[in-house]
Amino acid sequence: MKIRTRYAPSPTGKMHVGNLRTALYEFLIAKHEGGDFMLRIEDTDQERFVEGAIDIINRTLEKTGLTHDEGPDKDGGYGPYVQSERVKTGIYMKYAKELIDKGEAYYCFCDKERLATLKTEVVEGKEISIYDKHCLGLSKEEVEANLAAGKPFVVRQNIPNEGSTTFKDELYGDITVDNAELDDMILIKSDGYPTYNFANVVDDHTMNITHVVRGNEYISSSPKYQRLYDAFGWESPVYIHLPLITDENHKKLSKRSGHSSFEDLLEQGFVTEAIVNFIALLGWSPEDNREIFSLDELIKEFDYHRISKSPAVFDIVKLRWMNGEYLKAMDFDTFYEMAEPFIKQTIKKDLDLKKIANMVKTRIEVFPDIAEHVDFFEELPEYDIAMYTHKKMKTDAASSLQVLKDVLPVLEAQDDYSNDALYQTLLKYVEEKGVKNGYVMWPIRTAVSGKQMTPAGATEIMEVLGKEESIKRIKKGIELLDSAAAV
RNA sequence: GGCUCGUUGGUCAAGCGGUUAAGACGUCGCCCUCUCACGGCGAAAACAGCGGUUCGAUUCCGCUACGAGCUGCCA
Numbered sequence: 001m002k003i004r005t006r007y008a009p010s011p012t013g014k015m016h017v018g019n020l021r022t023a024l025y026e027f028l029i030a031k032h033e034g035g036d037f038m039l040r041i042e043d044t045d046q047e048r049f050v051e052g053a054i055d056i057i058n059r060t061l062e063k064t065g066l067t068h069d070e071g072p073d074k075d076g077g078y079g080p081y082v083q084s085e086r087v088k089t090g091i092y093m094k095y096a097k098e099l100i101d102k103g104e105a106y107y108c109f110c111d112k113e114r115l116a117t118l119k120t121e122v123v124e125g126k127e128i129s130i131y132d133k134h135c136l137g138l139s140k141e142e143v144e145a146n147l148a149a150g151k152p153f154v155v156r157q158n159i160p161n162e163g164s165t166t167f168k169d170e171l172y173g174d175i176t177v178d179n180a181e182l183d184d185m186i187l188i189k190s191d192g193y194p195t196y197n198f199a200n201v202v203d204d205h206t207m208n209i210t211h212v213v214r215g216n217e218y219i220s221s222s223p224k225y226q227r228l229y230d231a232f233g234w235e236s237p238v239y240i241h242l243p244l245i246t247d248e249n250h251k252k253l254s255k256r257s258g259h260s261s262f263e264d265l266l267e268q269g270f271v272t273e274a275i276v277n278f279i280a281l282l283g284w285s286p287e288d289n290r291e292i293f294s295l296d297e298l299i300k301e302f303d304y305h306r307i308s309k310s311p312a313v314f315d316i317v318k319l320r321w322m323n324g325e326y327l328k329a330m331d332f333d334t335f336y337e338m339a340e341p342f343i344k345q346t347i348k349k350d351l352d353l354k355k356i357a358n359m360v361k362t363r364i365e366v367f368p369d370i371a372e373h374v375d376f377f378e379e380l381p382e383y384d385i386a387m388y389t390h391k392k393m394k395t396d397a398a399s400s401l402q403v404l405k406d407v408l409p410v411l412e413a414q415d416d417y418s419n420d421a422l423y424q425t426l427l428k429y430v431e432e433k434g435v436k437n438g439y440v441m442w443p444i445r446t447a448v449s450g451k452q453m454t455p456a457g458a459t460e461i462m463e464v465l466g467k468e469e470s471i472k473r474i475k476k477g478i479e480l481l482d483s484a485a486a487v
Numbered sequence: 488g489g490c491u492c493g494u495u496g497g498u499c500a501a502g503c504g505g506u507u508a509a510g511a512c513g514u515c516g517c518c519c520u521c522u523c524a525c526g527g528c529g530a531a532a533a534c535a536g537c538g539g540u541u542c543g544a545u546u547c548c549g550c551u552a553c554g555a556g557c558u559g560c561c562a
Contacts, residue, residue: 010562045561112560123488128558154560172492181490181558189560196562220491220557243493250554278499281511285500289510308500311555315498318512328525363524373523390522423521430521441521453523460521 003035004210007061007068008200010042011053014261015060017314018215018245018253021279025242026213027066028280028302035210039068039080040203044087044193054080060262064276065295081207083199092194095202095232096155096187104231105187108135108156109146131156131184155188157198159227167226169219169239171309177223185224197221201228204237212237213304216244216311240304243283244311253314260314269366271338274323282312292325324365335361342370347378355464359455373455377464380473383450385484388477393438400443401481404474407444411474417467422459447477 007023009015030037039061043049058080061067071078072085086092099105108131120129136158138146146153159182166176187198194202204212219241229236247253253260265275277293284307286293293301327335339357347353360373375381388400395403407429414425430440445458448470454461462470 008562012562042562048561115560121488123558128488130558175491177490183558186560191560193560195560200562215556215562216492217556217562223491241492244555246555248498252555281499283499287501289501291499291511310493312500313498315512318499321512360524362526393522426521437521445522449522451522455523457521 001210003030003033004038004208005030005035005213006038006040006204006207006209007066008040008042008203008214009057010045010048010196011050011057012048013050013053013056014263015056016253016260017262017265017275017279017282018260020060020064020262020275021245021282022213022215022242023061023066024064024276024280024298025240025284025302025304025307026211028298029211029213029240029304031299032302032304036069037066038070038207038209040207041080041082041084042196042199043082043084044189044196044199046084046191046193056263063272064262081203083194083203086199086203087193091206092199092202093188093192096194096198099157099187099228099231100155102231103158104227105155105157106136107138107143107147107153108184108186109138109151109153110134111152133158133184136184152190154186154190156184157187157224157228159184159224165223165227167222167236167239169222169241170304171240171307172219175219175222177220182224182227185221197224198228201225205229205232205234209237211240213240213242216241240307242307243309245279245282245314246311248313248315250311250313265319269342269368270319270323271326274319274326277326278319278322282314283308291322292329320365327364328362330361332358332361339367339370342367343374346371346375349378351377352464355460356455359460363455376449376451376454377461380448380476381450383446385480387446387450387452388443388481390438390442393436393442395439395442397481397484399439400446401478401485403440403443404447404478404481407440408471408474408478411462411467412471415467417463417470419459419463422462426459443477444474448473 005026007026009019009023027037029035039057041054041057068078068080071080073079096105100107110131114134115129115131118129118132120127122128135156159179161180163179164176165179165182166174168174185197186195188194203209222239222241226236245253247260262275266272273294276295277291277298280293280298280302281291284302286301286306290301336354336357339360340353343353343356343360347356356374356377360370363373364370385397389396407426410425410429411422414421416422426440426444427437430437433440441458445454445461448458448461448465450473465473
């Protein structure tokens with residue numbers, strides 16, 4: 001049998017990495033077996049609907065490559081299934097009535113006031129009450145009369161107070177709950193819309209979903225869904241509940257975490273492939289120790305039996321590392337295309353940006369890191385002459401001054417400012433003096449960059465800077481060291 | 488509060504009765520090197536606790552602790 005999964009988000013805002021991972025796993029589970037992956041928008045809560053949220057979902061899935069296989073025709077492609085559209089067909093009410101006829105559900109006319117009189121318990125600021133099945137006792141005539149009178153109603157699932165219900169999760173095994181723990185949940189709301197609890201079962205069945213994959217938070221309501229399947233006489237799907245993704249405090253990811261949504265991560269300079277790769281490994285691991293996977297490779301390797309049961313902390317430090325791996329592996333042209341805007345943010349001068357990009361490629365983890373690496377090209381920063389002193393290079397202010405003075409005329413005389421030529425020239429000086437490379441390179445690099453660390457060596461920097469600017473900076477260094485020595 | 492689920496280094500994780508308990512990120516050290524980074528090598532660092540079952544438990548069972556989720560006319 002062909003596997004069919006679905007991603008069923010509610011359009012209430014940005015797409016969390018948790019949501020994205022759910023979509024990814026659903027996609028991978030289907031594709032690994034050559035199955036189909038569907039998209040279904042769960043917008044039955046009109047109050048929480050956020051304008052533009054569906055666009056975000058579409059954009060994200062498209063960008064990450066999680067394209068769905070089926071849906072209503074739309075602009076030459078597939079649109080998602082949309083629950084609010086399906087409501088218009090009367091499908092949910094039809095199935096609700098079927099349950100009512102079977103005695104598995106019933107009309108409830110209780111208003112807010114009556115509901116408020118139910119025995120409630122306050123735990124941690126939340127009111128907890130269990131519906132008392134009051135309307136289950138209504139006679140057929142009373143129900144008909146209420147309906148005829150246009151009295152607002154909801155439809156509730158009728159769950160017995162005795163016995164227990166069991167469902168099977170592929171990862172967690174059999175989970176059994178006493179029926180007394182299960183509230184008579186609302187299936188159809190008074191506005192005529194189904195609740196998620198009902199729509200999800202009806203849709204998954206009518207869409208022939210074979211594997212229901214969703215977050216852990218649904219595990220405790222799954223027995224209720226199982227009762228629905230049983231009541232209808234439908235075969236239940238394979239359930240796969242996914243462990244949570246938490247923040248560094250082991251709390252559910254919140255918007256405030258700042259790095260919790262896919263779009264936020266893109267803004268922070270992460271590349272799509274790295275994000276997808278990273279979240280794939282948050283709750284799943286392959287048989288070998290491999291960590292770098294393209295989407296196609298994930299499809300090939302993904303075995304849902306290896307999904308973990310315990311929650312995973314979203315570690316942005318490791319994501320940064322992985323992003324860096326992607327940048328290093330990227331071909332230069334692609335890298336340059338993406339890096340250029342970031343370089344141009346700090347460098348306005350007419351310099352060889354490609355050379356700069358190349359210097360930085362193996363040194364950054366995310367694009368915004370570029371700025372701190374290249375700012376000195378634009379302008380020589382103020383620096384302390386203490387920077388000339390380096391224990392390992394055996395340099396200090398005096399030796400540096402000497403080196404710079406010695407080397408200046410040579411560099412002034414030289415016209416070839418290519419990295420190679422400069423390096424050869426300086427090497428000659430190193431040999432003459434019988435010192436270590438660093439002994440002369442360190443002060444020069446310090447003078448031309450004004451920085452402790454640079455993305456390239458002295459000669460490479462000079463190559464990019466050009467003769468005029470390089471000489472200027474070296475003179476500046478001599479000046480600084482001279483005036484300090486004079487004191 | 489009740490119910491359900493979870494618990495291997497700081498983090499992601501392998502392990503599915505017998506192992507010196509992998510690997511990765513991060514941290515630290517060394518090497519390479521015209522600085523830093525890359526790369527290479529190495530180090531520190533874990534089975535929540537207590538009881539069973541067993542010749543033998545990280546692995547199976549129970550209890551406790553801790554964490555999380557649910558307990559909505561939200562999904």
